[in-house]
Amino acid sequence: MIELENITKVYKAGQTEVPALRGISCRIESGEMVSITGPSGSGKSTLMNIIGCLDKPTSGRYLLDGIEVSKLNDNQLAEIRNKKIGFVFQSFNLLSRTTALANVELPLIYSGASNRRQRALQVLESVGLGHRVNHRPSELAGGEQQRVAIARALVNNPSLILADEPTGNLDTKTSQEIMLIFKQLHEQGMTIVLITHEPDIAAYTQRTIKIRDGQIEGGV
Amino acid sequence: MKLWDCFSTALRALLGNKLRSVLTMLGILIGVAAVISVLSLGSAQAAIVEESFATLGSNLIYVTPRELGMSGVGAQSTLTLKDAQAIAQSAPSVEDVSPMAQTYAQVVAGGESLSNTIIAGVAPQAEWVDNYAVAQGSFITDFDYRARSRVAVLGSEVAKTLFGEMDPTGQSLRIGGRQFQVSGVLESRGMGFGLEDMRVYIPLSTFYTTLATSQVGSRGNSVNIISVQVKSSDMLESAEQEITAILRDTHNIREGEDDDFRVLNVASVADQVTQVLGILQLALAGIAGISLLVGGIGIMNIMLVSVTERIREIGLRKAIGAKRRDIMIQFLIEAATLGLCGGALGIGLGWIIVIIMSNIATNLGFSFTATLSGDAIALAVGVAIFIGLVSGLYPAIRAARLDPIESLRHE
Numbered sequence: 001m002i003e004l005e006n007i008t009k010v011y012k013a014g015q016t017e018v019p020a021l022r023g024i025s026c027r028i029e030s031g032e033m034v035s036i037t038g039p040s041g042s043g044k045s046t047l048m049n050i051i052g053c054l055d056k057p058t059s060g061r062y063l064l065d066g067i068e069v070s071k072l073n074d075n076q077l078a079e080i081r082n083k084k085i086g087f088v089f090q091s092f093n094l095l096s097r098t099t100a101l102a103n104v105e106l107p108l109i110y111s112g113a114s115n116r117r118q119r120a121l122q123v124l125e126s127v128g129l130g131h132r133v134n135h136r137p138s139e140l141a142g143g144e145q146q147r148v149a150i151a152r153a154l155v156n157n158p159s160l161i162l163a164d165e166p167t168g169n170l171d172t173k174t175s176q177e178i179m180l181i182f183k184q185l186h187e188q189g190m191t192i193v194l195i196t197h198e199p200d201i202a203a204y205t206q207r208t209i210k211i212r213d214g215q216i217e218g219g220v
Numbered sequence: 221m222k223l224w225d226c227f228s229t230a231l232r233a234l235l236g237n238k239l240r241s242v243l244t245m246l247g248i249l250i251g252v253a254a255v256i257s258v259l260s261l262g263s264a265q266a267a268i269v270e271e272s273f274a275t276l277g278s279n280l281i282y283v284t285p286r287e288l289g290m291s292g293v294g295a296q297s298t299l300t301l302k303d304a305q306a307i308a309q310s311a312p313s314v315e316d317v318s319p320m321a322q323t324y325a326q327v328v329a330g331g332e333s334l335s336n337t338i339i340a341g342v343a344p345q346a347e348w349v350d351n352y353a354v355a356q357g358s359f360i361t362d363f364d365y366r367a368r369s370r371v372a373v374l375g376s377e378v379a380k381t382l383f384g385e386m387d388p389t390g391q392s393l394r395i396g397g398r399q400f401q402v403s404g405v406l407e408s409r410g411m412g413f414g415l416e417d418m419r420v421y422i423p424l425s426t427f428y429t430t431l432a433t434s435q436v437g438s439r440g441n442s443v444n445i446i447s448v449q450v451k452s453s454d455m456l457e458s459a460e461q462e463i464t465a466i467l468r469d470t471h472n473i474r475e476g477e478d479d480d481f482r483v484l485n486v487a488s489v490a491d492q493v494t495q496v497l498g499i500l501q502l503a504l505a506g507i508a509g510i511s512l513l514v515g516g517i518g519i520m521n522i523m524l525v526s527v528t529e530r531i532r533e534i535g536l537r538k539a540i541g542a543k544r545r546d547i548m549i550q551f552l553i554e555a556a557t558l559g560l561c562g563g564a565l566g567i568g569l570g571w572i573i574v575i576i577m578s579n580i581a582t583n584l585g586f587s588f589t590a591t592l593s594g595d596a597i598a599l600a601v602g603v604a605i606f607i608g609l610v611s612g613l614y615p616a617i618r619a620a621r622l623d624p625i626e627s628l629r630h631e
């Protein structure tokens with residue numbers, strides 16, 4: 001469960017201050033599938049980074065599963081990112097020199113898990129890439145690369161999947177395939193938050209949070 | 221993150237860029253190879269020096285004219301046979317004395333001829349004072365000396381040139397046109413000081429009457445060098461003083477005037493040579509050390525490049541749960557591995573250099589045993605890893621401090 005209370009974020013660009021978020025309050029329940037939309041520069045990614053514990057808010061309170069994130073140190077945040085959160089990026093962000101399997105194993109290395117190979121294979125299988133595990137990203141199509149990235153996000157059994165425009169680099173058909181995977185995950189009980197520009201994609205989610213100029217516009 | 225995973229991550233990164241990794245190692249490789257070969261060759265060289273001086277004889281003092289030219293072959297010297305006799309009689313610390321005078325002459329035997337050969341007039345004492353080992357026949361005897369016999373003892377090279385494989389003893393030869401008989405052949409001294417093997421030795425008494433009548437001067441028979449054997453090593457200093465006093469007296473040198481001779485203690489000369497070689501070795505090691513430093517800078521440079529190139533990768537690793545420490549260790553291990561591999565290959569290369577050098581030295585006649593000590597290996601590997609770690613530290617800290625969001629956004 002995600003609880004945000006009056007979150008603000010101010011970037012300092014030299015002399016000027018850029019207020020990216022201006023008092024965001026909202027709740028996302030466990031097991032929800034939520035989309036965040038809004039114009040470019042409205043603060044979607046900033047919000048996502050705060051939810052994903054990659055960044056700290058300038059002010060406000062953020063509780064993730066009841067834990068007050070702003071009170072945690074760097075190492076504890078890294079651990080939360082590793083265990084509780086799975087990221088999916090628009091540009092996939094796979095390590096280009098290693099195989100799909102090695103990419104998926106990566107989070108397990110940092111959690112010190114055993115049985116890594118087996119677990120990674122299992123997740124790759126579940127996103128429909130069981131036959132491509134030894135391919136490098138450059139040998140895979142865009143949709144397949146994003147599946148690898150989703151597998152990597154899932155491999156540590158997180159409670160929350162965060163996806164920043166996961167279909168932004170994909171064609172319509174592939175986008176739909178990827179969204180079906182997210183939908184399946186949602187049906188299995190996972191909390192999913194995704195950023196998108198496209199109404200078609202937002203339509204896959206139960207609820208849409210609209211952001212404009214660093215504030216929530218509609219939705220609750 | 222487990223240590224093994226740190227290693228395999230680092231190794232994978234290095235193997236992903238093999239050429240660059242190898243080139244980066246090169247600096248450390250060359251540095252370690254240089255250090256290893258300098259150290260190994262240096263210790264062998266010290267042994268050679270010691271051995272070379274040992275062949276000259278023990279507890280030895282050389283007395284030569286002040287002007288070095290006078291100790292040269294054929295030169296009229298300020299030293300005389302009488303000086304040698306005076307030292308032998310009056311210096312209590314002295315065991316024995318071996319005077320020597322030298323000149324050039326042509327030597328002919330059978331069909332072979334050697335022009336400008338050094339003919340050394342020596343006394344029978346030379347055999348033990350100057351430590352000549354006789355291979356065949358016998359050295360110049362007391363009888364030869366007193367009777368001014370026309371006998372000659374050949375250096376090993378001379379014997380080989382004139383007589384080949386044949387036993388020269390009893391054969392006759394002509395020295396400066398006069399008939400001599402070979403009484404013995406010396407064993408080779410090797411490369412040490414070189415000249416002994418190429419000399420012909422005859423009795424000093426014969427020398428003055430036959431070949432070098434010019435060296436019979438008004439002050440007596442001149443000699444080029446006097447070898448003095450001292451009774452024991454702790455008497456070397458007193459012997460030096462006694463010799464100086466005796467010669468100043470016989471040469472009528474007044475108080476305040478300089479000696480017209482030199483007294484050289486072979487052991488101290490050997491010490492000086494060893495010292496000079498040691499300094500030389502240090503200088504070489506210093507140069508090798510600079511190469512190691514340059515190697516370290518190379519590693520740091522490449523690691524910085526590598527961090528910049530992999531900013532997105534670092535951002536991603538952090539996003540999926542890598543701690544600062546994990547990133548730092550990954551880069552440190554990469555740098556240390558570059559150092560270690562460079563060091564290991566450097567030891568190999570250094571050892572090859574040592575083997576090649578010792579083969580060359582052996583072919584030149586040195587008995588050469590360069591050894592690669594375990595200490596040197598451990599030191600080289602340790603230093604190489606240390607350099608890798610130190611060079612990798614700053615890049616690793618930079619990588620660890622990167623902000624994940626900015627890194628992920630990096631193009």
Ligand SMILES: Nc1ncnc2c1ncn2[C@@H]1O[C@H](COP(=O)(O)OP(=O)(O)OP(=O)(O)O)[C@@H](O)[C@H]1O
Pocket residue numbers: 011012013018019020038039040041042043044045046047
């Ligand atoms: N590191 C930063 N330093 C300064 N300003 C920043 C920084 N990151 C974001 N901003 C600013 O904060 C605002 C919100 O940025 P953000 O990336 O959250 O927008 P977004 O909604 O994700 O946009 P898009 O749809 O284009 O991805 C923008 O005005 C942006 O310029």
Ligand SMILES: [Mg+2]
Pocket residue numbers: 044045046164
């Ligand atoms: Mg964005």
